[in-house]
Amino acid sequence: MREISLGQYYPTGSLIHKLDPRTKLLITIAYIVMIFFIDTFVGFGLVFIGLMATVLISKIPVTKILKSLKAIIFLLVFTVLMTLLFYGGDKSEVVLSWWIFTFYKQQLIDCGLIACRLFFMVLGPTMLTFTTTPVQLTDGMQSLLKPLALIKVPVHLLAIIMSITLRFIPSLSEETDKIINAQKSRCADFESGNIFKRAKAMIPILIPLLTSSIRRAEELACAMDSRCFKDAKNRTRMNKLKFGWFDPVCLILFCALFFVVLWLKFNFLPFVDLTSLGWIV
Amino acid sequence: MSIEIQNLSYTYDPKAKFKKIALKDVSLSVEDGDFLAIVGHTGSGKSTLVTHLNGLTKVQSGKIIVDGIDLTGKFDAKKLRSKVGMVFQYPEYQLFAETVQLDVAFGPKNLGLDEEEINVRVKDAIEAVGLDFEQIKDKSPFELSGGQMRRVAIAGVIAMRPEILVLDEPTAGLDPKGKRDIMELVLSLKNTLKTVKTVIMISHNMDEVARYCNKVALLKDGELVGVYTPAQLFEDDTVEKCGLKLPTTVRLARVLKARGLIENDCLLTEEEIVAEIAKGGRHA
Numbered sequence: 001m002r003e004i005s006l007g008q009y010y011p012t013g014s015l016i017h018k019l020d021p022r023t024k025l026l027i028t029i030a031y032i033v034m035i036f037f038i039d040t041f042v043g044f045g046l047v048f049i050g051l052m053a054t055v056l057i058s059k060i061p062v063t064k065i066l067k068s069l070k071a072i073i074f075l076l077v078f079t080v081l082m083t084l085l086f087y088g089g090d091k092s093e094v095v096l097s098w099w100i101f102t103f104y105k106q107q108l109i110d111c112g113l114i115a116c117r118l119f120f121m122v123l124g125p126t127m128l129t130f131t132t133t134p135v136q137l138t139d140g141m142q143s144l145l146k147p148l149a150l151i152k153v154p155v156h157l158l159a160i161i162m163s164i165t166l167r168f169i170p171s172l173s174e175e176t177d178k179i180i181n182a183q184k185s186r187c188a189d190f191e192s193g194n195i196f197k198r199a200k201a202m203i204p205i206l207i208p209l210l211t212s213s214i215r216r217a218e219e220l221a222c223a224m225d226s227r228c229f230k231d232a233k234n235r236t237r238m239n240k241l242k243f244g245w246f247d248p249v250c251l252i253l254f255c256a257l258f259f260v261v262l263w264l265k266f267n268f269l270p271f272v273d274l275t276s277l278g279w280i281v
Numbered sequence: 282m283s284i285e286i287q288n289l290s291y292t293y294d295p296k297a298k299f300k301k302i303a304l305k306d307v308s309l310s311v312e313d314g315d316f317l318a319i320v321g322h323t324g325s326g327k328s329t330l331v332t333h334l335n336g337l338t339k340v341q342s343g344k345i346i347v348d349g350i351d352l353t354g355k356f357d358a359k360k361l362r363s364k365v366g367m368v369f370q371y372p373e374y375q376l377f378a379e380t381v382q383l384d385v386a387f388g389p390k391n392l393g394l395d396e397e398e399i400n401v402r403v404k405d406a407i408e409a410v411g412l413d414f415e416q417i418k419d420k421s422p423f424e425l426s427g428g429q430m431r432r433v434a435i436a437g438v439i440a441m442r443p444e445i446l447v448l449d450e451p452t453a454g455l456d457p458k459g460k461r462d463i464m465e466l467v468l469s470l471k472n473t474l475k476t477v478k479t480v481i482m483i484s485h486n487m488d489e490v491a492r493y494c495n496k497v498a499l500l501k502d503g504e505l506v507g508v509y510t511p512a513q514l515f516e517d518d519t520v521e522k523c524g525l526k527l528p529t530t531v532r533l534a535r536v537l538k539a540r541g542l543i544e545n546d547c548l549l550t551e552e553e554i555v556a557e558i559a560k561g562g563r564h565a
């Protein structure tokens with residue numbers, strides 16, 4: 001079977017790639033939460049350093065990462081424009097006044113913070129998908145969700161459904177190519193005409209695709225049934241998830257970062273008072 | 282209506298890290314009336330080669346000329362595809378319309394023919410594949426048997442009246458009787474339909490190749506090993522070196538010859554081997 005890149009996994013075999021997917025998942029989830037606690041540029045600076053380190057260790061070319069951020073440029077620009085146009089906060093310090101626009105200091109700061117928040121929000125999970133295959137992600141998720149089995153959530157079944165789905169995506173995409181080619185051979189035209197005509201032209205692709213996925217599902221069900229598949233409760237796996245030495249290192253470093261971020265936000269350490277350092281906010 | 286392929290090479294994802302060279306410098310010509318088999322181990326580039334013939338795969342390097350149409354530059358895809366009919370592997374999986382008649386009419390409709398002409402062609406095509414037009418035309422293609430579905434799918438291509446019929450493993454997934462029926466059908470299409478002059482068939486089944494084809498192109502890892510007549514090809518071990526099996530008849534004949542029971546071992550059909558054994562019997 002030919003390779004189809006799912007998501008954007010970029011294999012380099014780096015330490016980050018070799019991390020246990022559970023570590024990466026946990027850190028990514030906590031990372032997203034952390035982003036919401038940050039409201040200073042110093043905080044974002046720290047996150048930036050952490051991310052840069054991750055990127056460097058992962059050996060993924062920076063251009064590759066920037067390319068994957070293209071999708072959010074629109075969102076970023078849109079959000080920034082919105083904050084600039086409809087600002088209702090602190091209007092004490094005017095920085096710039098031009099034509100009908102007036103910009104306030106707090107407005108610009110808010111704008112920058114929102115942009116940073118969006119940017120970092122996307123970058124973290126992007127690094128996760130760059131360094132982790134979908135299969136690893138499913139395995140990791142299943143392992144992390146295990147406690148839910150205690151309240152009778154069929155985690156093992158969900159996991160097997162997910163991995164079967166992943167397994168089917170390349171097959172279906174291959175199938176789609178084939179069907180498109182077959183209908184093109186009969187001079188099907190997918191490119192001309194208005195939207196309605198084009199939508200109608202998709203029918204000769206969609207119906208065979210639908211029937212073939214149903215057929216495949218049925219065949220798979222039969223095959224599983226005939227091999228006595230009951231449920232996946234005691235399924236063992238070929239590649240067991242294992243923590244290496246780098247996993248605790250990463251977790252500890254991340255916890256440290258999270259701690260600093262929380263401290264910047266809540267200023268709870270008795271011996272240093274952040275409010276005395278005015279420049280931080 | 283000849284096909285000229287010159288120094289054709291093709292690489293999937295040429296920009297990717299692990300590029301996949303599917304064809305290397307293949308030169309081949311097919312003449313009117315040929316029944317050409319393309320054989321080779323799985324992944325040897327057979328499908329890639331044939332999808333070039335009706336412009337589904339763009340020529341990367343090399344040259345293809347089909348009946349005077351140069352596929353290297355810009356060409357009229359509709360015109361080409363009405364000349365070169367392509368039946369893919371498991372064609373029954375590409376049926377989609379509510380009725381058999383509508384499905385078979387899909388190709389001719391896309392060619393922009395008028396209603397009357399379409400109806401004539403659909404009827405002819407369905408009958409040409411050995412089905413009863415009146416009985417089957419209003420059925421849903423999904424309620425037919427596997428063999429019938431495959432015939433309907435082939436009719437869908439025949440209805441475009443191609444001069445060259447290309448089939449990618451037309452007998453895949455059928456039982457021996459089904460295989461023979463489809464091969465006899467292909468042969469009869471070639472012999473009885475005035476339109477289909479040339480047949481090109483990808484096959485993994487050397488028995489079929491030995492029995493039906495007059496020319497065989499052997500591919501190995503994207504390279505053309507050679508073009509032979511079946512008798513030439515199955516004379517020695519060339520096919521086995523390329524990971525394929527010899528036809529059953531040839532294997533049997535070799536055993537018999539080694540035991541001194543018959544004299545000739547390049548026997549391509551069951552009839553030939555029966556005749557040879559009968560002859561050998563008289564010698565003994």
Ligand SMILES: Nc1ncnc2c1ncn2[C@@H]1O[C@H](COP(=O)(O)OP(=O)(O)OP(=O)(O)O)[C@@H](O)[C@H]1O
Nearest residue numbers: 002293301303321322323324325326327328329330
């Ligand atoms: N869409 C594609 N993308 C990338 N590589 C491909 C693609 N299609 C085919 N290949 C590769 O190109 C090579 C030739 O493929 P091709 O389908 O032409 O082989 P084949 O001779 O038809 O094989 P089979 O007998 O299995 O049908 C194979 O190695 C295959 O992995």
Ligand SMILES: [Mg+2]
Nearest residue numbers: 327328329449
């Ligand atoms: Mg093939």
